[in-house]
Amino acid sequence: MKANLQEDLRIKDKKNIENTHNTMRNEFTFTLESIYFNENYIPSNSTRATTNFANLARGASRQENLRNTINMINNRFNTLANWDNPNNDRYSVELEIVSVYIDIDGSGKSFPSIEILKTHIIDHKTGKRIEGIVGNNFSSYVRDYDFSVLLSEHTKDENNSSMPANFGELHGNIFKHFVNSDTYKKHFTKPPVICLSVSNNKTYHRTGNHHPVLGFEYQTSDSSLTDQYFKKMGVQARYFMPPNSVAPLTFYFFGELLTDYTNLELISTISTMETFQKIYRPEIYNANSAAASCFKPSLNNQDHSLTKIIYNREERSQLAIEQGKFAEKHFILPNKSVLEQWSANFAI
Template identity: 50%
Template sequence: MANDLTFSITRTRFDEDYSPADSSRLTTNFANLARGEHRQQNLRSALAMIDRRCNDLAVGDPSGDRYRTELDIVSVTAHFVDGSEDGEFPLLEMLDVAILDQHTGERHQGILGNNFSSYLRDYDFAVLLPSLDKSAGLPSDFGHLHGQLFQRFLESDAFRSNFDLEPVVCISVSTSQTYRQSEYVHPVLGAEYLHEHSSLTDDYFGRMGMQVRYFMPAGGKAPLAFYTRGDLVSDYSDLALIGTISTMETFQRIYRPEIYNANTAAPSTYRPSLAHTDYSTPDVSYDREERSRLAVTQGRYTEEHLVKPHRALLERWAAAGAAVPSL
């Protein structure tokens, strides 16, 4: 696996002039915002929301405009050799965050990982999973190949030459679990919540070497799920965590306003619901149903262009660390 797989990285600035490339994974939140009649206003509004939240969390700034976030879309392409054929496939996309101190001019590097997206994950959840006989339980190796490729990327020269910190993937809490607030409160991440049991999402990220913790930052409406291979509370600076929270909380307010733009904050015992009606709608256009449809489309694309033509190679990669999954 080490000799027949390499990675390359490209960066695209995510600002009010951003327009998705043809190769961009369109189910990502940032790509959905940047299409349609109101694309530029959507982007301006979302970026302003991120900056406001960043300054809200950065206590000690009476002006409220000291910090400005800068976001790059990091696109990862896998390059491989399959027999006599050179191949490549768009593997991952994530946001990389930097925070600019407009008082001092200093630029602080944030954390990679927001809006984590993957064509192969689309295949796993939108194509493979619905085809399985779940009455017999999921295969024990579900998500193994995706996890292998993700961790292989983190061990690559492409990652190590561009990033110093482990990624943090921040996503919404699940509507199928109840969360209970613990006594621990982090100065930036906020109140920690504990979940009932491990979920399919937890197991899938576990294949990527990641563990989850749940926190509701001060001023937030609901806990966020933070997945990382490192130590969330000690490996990252406060300002780096603020960049991650302000970015992902904003996207969740747009994507799931019933939960993250609710008019009241989550109580100490909390079960999220998309049927919740007491919430405010952000002034940003977003098509949630289209996003779900595109996941199927892009899962089928992965099946056609990666899984089927390169099945034997993928099985060799997967077998490098565990039993071969059924693709």
């Protein structure tokens, strides 16, 4: 009788734990806010100042910066989408900045967890507005905390070559939870594609694989720290150099990049993110010569051209530290035990 009672209590305790985990998971809810990126764009207070699009919308030349950036995106899009487009002016791209807020306890108090871009394609010939890809640029305060605070503190000891325990797991689980949430599925029809620069610490080799829009595929035998970090977000990486580009881009995605998205969708991502990279990493993406079959990107490359859009790279690095500390103070530390327990028990 006593043994049966103890077993009943164990079962009850197990159910209570499972219910607690389910409740915690259900309480991790997301809300979205969006604003369009155009020449009148003004960043919201919750937007990371280091984010590509926010960084451009500052200073006396902000409108000129924004206008020139949009023109670069549209010109690049039309160059790639050149069929039935004799004057290279058939299409334009609209960019929607999507801010994702997370509420971890159902209190209504939320933290700006993720910021991404959604592309929309305007076909001026047919008058249609075509849905593009969501993802593109990727911004996260927690990512700033991981790299600019946690990892920085961990590696102050030159002899410490290891990574912090569970590095990137909380961030990755939050992202996967968002992509699998009802909120994501309600607003977006396809999984996200994130497009970033290749690593300047790795060597990339061109393969014989060629896609009509993505261009030649490159591969590397050694994944970068960013690749490893994004893998914990559930995505895989492939590297392609689009036609008339000078360096490959990194594409992070779920599923099948080459078959899950249309050519116009892929072009909207390429034209947007290549433009940002030309501005922020001109040594690689606005170089005066194209990547060879064996390519090691370098931020010390002097043979490159500058766009008319100037930014302060050093300031951007400092802001990443400040924003990482902001996440630590307002999100990580106040919710440390809840976040750790949730992440440890997370399962899709």
